[in-house]
Amino acid sequence: MAKKKSVKLDAINRKILATIHLQSDITNAKLAELVNLSPAACSQRTKALRDAGYYFNCHTEVDLDRICEHVIAYVEFTLRDNSLPARRRFEAAIETMPEFMDCLRLSGDTDYISFTCCSDVNELNRLCDELSGNEALGISRVVTRIVLERPKFYLGYPIEKLKWL
Template sequence: MKRSIKLDRLNRRILTFLQNNARISNIDLANDVGLSPSACLQRTKALEEAGYIHSYLTVVNLNKICENVTAYLDITMNHHEQPTLRRFEKAVKAYGNIVDCMRMSGGSDYMAFCVCSSVAELNELCEELLGQDLGIQRIDTRIVMDTPKWMGGYPLDDLRWRDGGDEEE
């Protein structure tokens, strides 16, 4: 069971620093947030155990290592019953080249981000998804031409935190 911890000013600073550099040493992190290394490590482990840290991730530069096509798939479903949506969501998790999928409001039901080796492979992926009994009505594909800004973390300093305050520890 995940324990609950308070998101005080120090815990928020730890999350912000880790999001910007997950490889930071505990000693450097402790110095940056103003804690002893042991207190910082305790807080970081508590944040992990409480589920505030989802994972640590290295983002590779795909263009340096392989030929690739990245695309967003706008997926519209035939029906919106829970069994259909669960079946679709379970199937999407099995595709390694679908790296992100979100349920959306608006014109389409899901937005999936995928990476393929070629446009032909992307087309095969879409055809395979449409060919299964997943309740998909339509897939609109948007191939990424360039990435002027990549996901660099959430704007934690600009968002309102659930605890709402900046209480002292």
């Protein structure tokens, strides 16, 4: 991958990023007003930040409870072998499965945890069995934790409270 051009993260660019991170559908005019720039200057800065890779996609959260049947779960994976080739095989396999929406490599007893969304528990079990049954992946343990309730929804990183580079 080619190295992306760096953009200075001054106070205005930080505010642009913090705002569009939480409000990806904000109009350029409203964003310009919030960051105290002209719409043209704001548009140029936003494009430069995107081109430089400081943000790379926008999406809309949907209310799954209102539109479809589903089960959300965290699935923990422990590998028999934690070598780089073994990790790459596992990561390549999970990359092909859209139901495994987020996958994090962890320290401690569990090697990976994935946030999943499936049509039902049977489908979740089938996918976990498919992964754990693939001997080439070397999965020694799978723990599934079905989400019963979601009292707080992910609304983005607390960018304004983090130490900027």
